[in-house]
Amino acid sequence: MKRRDFSLAAASLGLLPLATPALAQNRPPKAGTDYIVLGKPAPVDSPPGKVEVVEFFSYNCPHCAAFEPQLEAWLKHLPPQAAFRRIPVPFVGNDTETKQRLYYTLEAMGKVDDYQLKLFQAIHQERQNLFGDAAILAWSEKQPGLDAKKFADLFKSFSIVGKAKRATQLTGDYQVAGVPALGVAGRWYIDGDTAGSLEKMLQVTEALIGEARKG
Template sequence: MKRRDFSLAAASLGLLPLAAPSHAQQARPIKAGTDYLVLRKPAPVDTPAGKVEVLEFFSYNCPHCAAFEPQVEAWVKKLPPYVVFRRIPVPFVGNDTDAKQRFYYALEAMGKVDEFQPKVFQAIHQQRLNLTGDAAILAWVEKQPGLDAKKFAELFKSFSVVGKAKRATQLTTDYQVAGVPALGVAGRWYVDGDTAGSLDRALQVVDFLIAEARKG
C-alpha cells in the first residue's frame, strides 16, 4: 500500500486480493530498473559475511501486508540457510505508526513473532478490532494466552525496542520504500508489487537477487 493512498478508513473495507502474475510476467527476463530497483546508495546490512540479508517492509495497519503474510511465511520456510530474513515495520500507514513498530519489536524480543504475527493481522483486518495506540495494544495483549502481558508492557516502551523502531525508520528511508509490502535485498536492491508486476512475482525476483548477491 502506497504512502499517499493509505487511510485507516480504506483499510476497514477489508482485505484486497493479491494480483496474480500473468504468464507474460512470469516468463519475461528479470531486469534492473524494470523488475527491481538498484539503490543509489547501499543500505547498511546486519548480517555476517557469507549471508544474504532479505528485509520485508510491512505495516500491521496495511491490508495488503495482511493478505501477503501467508505467502511470505511459506516462502521463508524454503529459504536456504545462508539467507537471513528480517521484517521491518515502517513508519507510515495509519496514525499510530510508532506504536505499531514497537508492537512488532516487543513481540520479537519475546520470541513471539512467528506465533503472533498472523494473530495481529487477523485481529486488525478480519476481526476488525481497534488496536490503535498504546492502550489498545496493551489491552489486547493482556487477553492473549501465551503472552506475558507484564513483560510485554515493559519491553513495549523499553530503550532497546524504541531504538529498533528508530532503526526501522532509518532503513525505510535508506531503501526509499514507496509502499508496503516491499522487499529489500543485500542492502542493494528494492522490490515491490509495482516493480515486479505482482507480489507473487516479487518473491521470484527476490529469489533471483539472492542468487545475484551470492555471486558477490
C-alpha cells in the same frame, strides 16, 4: 499500501497462489523495471556469508495482511545462504510508532511467529480496534501464553524505542514507497509496482538472492 495511492487492489491479492514458480522459467528480472538498484547501499545486519532479505510491512496495511501467508510459505523454502528479517515502516495509519514497538516487543520475546498472522487477522478480519498504546497493552493482557507485564515493560523501554527509530532510518535508506516491499543485500528494492505483482515480487527476490551470492 503506498505512502500515497496504492495501485494494487486488495481483491486481486487473494487470488495469488501461496507457492511461487522459479523465476528461471521466465525472463531474468531487469533493473529499473522489475526492481530498483539503490543509489547508495543500505546497511545490512546479517551474518557473514549470508544474503540479507528484508520485508518492509505495516500491521495497518491490508495488502501486507494478504501477503503475509504467501510470505510465510515462501520462507519455508528460503535458501540457507539467505537471512531474513522484518522491518515495520513509519507510515500507514496514525499510530505507526506504536505498531513498530509492538513488532519489536514481540521479537524481543521470541513471539513473532506466534502472533504475526494473528495480529493481521485481528486488525483486518476481526476488526479489533488495536490503535494506540493503551489498546495494544490491553490486547497483550488477553493473549494466553504472553507475559503481559514483560510485554508492557519491553514495549515502553528505550531499547525498543531505539529499534523503532532504526527501522524508520532503514525505511528511508531503502526509499520504501509502499508496503509490502522487499530489500535484498542492501542493494536492491522490490515492491508490487516494480515487479508487477506480489507473486512476481517473490520471484524477483529469489533471483536477486542468487545474484548477490555471485558477489
